[in-house]
Amino acid sequence: xxxxxxxxxxxxxxxxxxxxxxxxxxxxxxxxxxxxxxxxxxxxxxxxxxxxxxxxxxxxxxxxxxxxxxxxxxxxxxxxxxxxxxxxxxxxxxxxxxxxxxxxxxxxxxxxxxxxxxxxxxxxxxxxxxxxxxxxxxxxxxxxxxxxxxxxxxxxxxxxxxxxxxxxxxxxxxxxxxxxxx
Numbered sequence: 294x295x296x297x298x299x300x301x302x303x304x305x306x307x308x309x310x311x312x313x314x315x316x317x318x319x320x321x322x323x324x325x326x327x328x329x330x331x332x333x334x335x336x337x338x339x340x341x342x343x344x345x346x347x348x349x350x351x352x353x354x355x356x357x358x359x360x361x362x363x364x365x366x367x368x369x370x371x372x373x374x375x376x377x378x379x380x381x382x383x384x385x386x387x388x389x390x391x392x393x394x395x396x397x398x399x400x401x402x403x404x405x406x407x408x409x410x411x412x413x414x415x416x417x418x419x420x421x422x423x424x425x426x427x428x429x430x431x432x433x434x435x436x437x438x439x440x441x442x443x444x445x446x447x448x449x450x451x452x453x454x455x456x457x458x459x460x461x462x463x464x465x466x467x468x469x470x471x472x473x474x475x
Contacts, residue, residue: 298457300368303448307361310446314354321346356381360446367447368454370461375408379443382424382431384416387440389465391416397455404444404451406458413439 324343328336360378369376374386393409410416417425431441444451 297371298368298454298461299366300454301448302360302367303446304361306446307357311354311357311361314350314357317346317350318354321350368442368458370458372465375458377408377440377442379446380427380441382420382428382440384440385419387416389462392462395455395458395462397451406442406444406451406455408440408442410439416440 321343324339324346328339328343332339363378365378367377367379374388375392376386377384387408387410391410391412393411396407396409398405398407417428420428432439442454444454447454
């Protein structure tokens, strides 16, 4: 039997993401400052841009800080099922029977592992309204992504992880097929 997979987070990259978010939050605050000084003509645009930046990057900073403080493994594959904690969407445990394949994708220089599931709508129905919205936006923007493992935040080679997950998936399906043949 293949041993369980527990992937840790890459703390250095998460800290860099937090630092980047803080830099954009400072820029948003600078937009508020500019709106109240000599750029009165563009006040509405500066305030709107600053507010959107502050909310988006503030939310991302909170998310990354929570990832940094969490003790959960980022990716977990064991006989109970598969679970990922690399995104803000909490899918819960995904049963091995529902997973078709793990596919590695590269987009904008970052790697993502797509988890193709048979019944995505069933898992989306279990999500909170905000997570459901984010999930649907991800699918709309990235057309073929179902459930995604965000590889830049993990502490392992994405190619190796995708291979390991597919190997584990095959071993779990073989194990279930062996049980059903009796």
